[in-house]
Each structure stands twice: as C-alpha cells, then as structure tokens.
Amino acid sequence: MRRAVELAATALGATSPNPAVGCVILGADGTVVGEGFHPGAGQPHAEVGALAAAGERARGGTAVVTLEPCAHTGRTGPCAEALLLAGVARVVYAVPDPDPAAAGGAERLRAAGVEVIGGVLRAEAERGNELWLTAVRLKRPCVTWKFGSTLDGRTAAPDGTSRWITGAESRRDAHTLRAVHDAVLVGSGTLRADDPHLGLRHGVAGRPPLRVVLDREGRLPPGARVLDDAAPTLVVTGPHVPGPAVDGRHEVLRVPVVDGALDVGVLLDALWARDVRSVLLEGGARLAASFAARGLLDRVVAYVAPLLLGGGARPVLDDIGAPTLAAGLRLRLGEVTRLGDDVRLLLRAADLPGGEEGAR
Secondary structure (H helix, E strand, C coil): CHHHHHHHHCCCCCCCCCCCCEEEEECCCCCEEEEEECCCCCCCCHHHHHHHHHHHHHCCCEEEEEECCCCCCCCCCCHHHHHHHHCCCEEEEEECCCCCCCCCHHHHHHHCCCEEECCCCHHHHHHHCHHHHHHHHHCCCEEEEEEEEECCCEEECCCCCCCCCCCHHHHHHHHHHHHCCCEEEECHHHHHHHCCCCCCCCCCCCCCCEEEEECCCCCCCCCCHHHCCCCCEEEEECCCCCCCCCCCCCEEEECCEECCEECHHHHHHHHHHCCCCEEEECCCHHHHHHHHCCCCCCEEEEEEECCCCCCCCEECCCCCCCCCCCCCCCEEEEEEEEECCEEEEEEEECCCCCCCCCCC
16 A cells, blocks of 8 residues: 555646546455556546556456545546456555545445455555545645745845745755645735746756736736746736736636635635646735635645744734634644755644644
C-alpha cells in the first residue's frame, strides 16, 4: 500500500477534477506483477494501468489501491468491472470513495465473490490525496493559504519591502506547493503592490495552475504579468464593473459584492463548477481574512523566517472578527519542516477529517 501511495503522488497536480490514485497488483504467489497510477482526467485509472502491466498474472491475485475502485462509467469504464474481468481474488483499498457518483465499487466486488479489505493505511493515503478528498467532502475547492512571514508575524517592513523575508529553499518549496493546486488566487492589493506572475519558477515542473485575480473595481492594467500567455487567468470583478480587455485564453467572472468585498463563497462555487478542486491563496492580509472570517480556510502553509520587524511592519492577517480566544480560528499542527534557516508549518482546520486529533 505504501508503494501505491508513492505511485499516486506521481501525478499530483495533473489529475483534477479526478483524484490521484495508485495501484499495485500482486500475483497469486504474492509477488508484484503490475503497477499503475492515474495520469489525468480522461486517461486510464490506476487499476486499469496496473492490470495492463500485469496481464494474465493478475488472475487469482490481489489488487492494492489507494482509493476504493470506482463503480461508475464516466470518460472511462468502472474499475470494479475491470478487476472482475481480470479475475483478481482480493482487493485491498485504503480510502472509501466519498464521491456518491463513483462509490459502490467495494460492494460490487463483494457481491461477485471477491474478498475486499478496506481502510489499510487510510490516514497515510488520505494525506497524499487530501486536496481532492477535502473538496469532494465539502463540495467546494479545498482552500490552502500560503504565506511567508517573520517570526513576529510580519509580511513586509514599514517601508513596504518584502523581498526576501524567507530564503531560497522556502521560495522553491512554495512553487512546488503551487504546482499541486488547480488554481492560485491573489487580491487587488497584491496585484498593485507586486504585479505577480503566478506561474511556476525555480525549476519546478508541472502544469501551471489557473491564475485567479480579484479585481473588484476593474483596475487591472492591460500589461499586468498575469495576462501573459504562460497560463490561463480568470479575472474576478464586481457585477457592474467593466472587465479588462482579455484575449481568448483568459476570462472575466463577475460575482456579487458583499460588505464592500467580492463574495468569496460565490467565487468558490463558480470555481467548483469549472472543475477546480484546490485553490492556493497567495494574497495579502485582507484576502486571507475574508476567507478566514467565513470559515473557508482548510489548510495553512506558513514559511517562518528567523527575523523580527516589530509593530510598524505589515501584519500577516487583517481582522477576522474574533474578539476572544474562543472565537478565533483554531488550527491543528501537522508537518513541521526545516528549509534552510526557515521553518515550514502545515496546519489544518480542526474540522477536517481527523483534524480533532492533537487540537489545543
């Protein structure tokens, strides 16, 4: 199963709106005879690829897969039926499929006389596929807020300078993080201050995410770097604001304005409808606060540098309406990684599956 989890990670960032799945086929004697992973939507699922590699050696053997085999026909056929046709005797999976349109494969296999074992290394497999799993469970894109800050929670000096608070290792890791998300989102403040490109750099390979820029008042200049041809861009404006002139690769989306800000809940619904399953927030303190105040932050990745700037510097987060400790957004600490002189913290919302463990 750990090998299947490794295989699933091969295509992280490339499979949306499908999950990343890995599969290992064992022959009747217990030896590995086939491996596979799902490379992307519309392409063969992990089980099909592994069965193709195994051929007749799969008959009487075991399929080990990170996600419950699907039982529906979409752009490809149901994996449960493929396993039955291959004659496997046993199926071991890690995570039940939370998508009601695809679930039911375990029941179908059991009904046909196949031994089925679920939940093997479930937590490990869920962590490897948590963006997609969280999205399907919540019926909206999984939202990760990424920021780099000083030890005292500042993102820019009093004079506005912010390059570079964190080191080169953190910046490269941040692009790796960007590569596994479907979309990267910034607000108008970041657009005006930094003119970000939002593509993949630092030698990070992969499919560039959809660039989503919030431009409530329609001030995005035509020469903005996010309007180049490196990746598609979605410009989000208010309902009555003339959108910027964009070419055929880019789009303009209009959403309601609530309390002087674009409605991020409506935006997430629109992104879900576009098959976006994960969003990386790279905006400033105001954008992050708009998501946090509505309980729409699922994960936080913080790159913390050993630097102090003091009270005159820009804080990492604006007001989220939490007057007491009890009203604050409590997160659960996950992985802690050292990157050069910086520390990378991955935190998850306490109400995510398993998120209650270790919450304080």
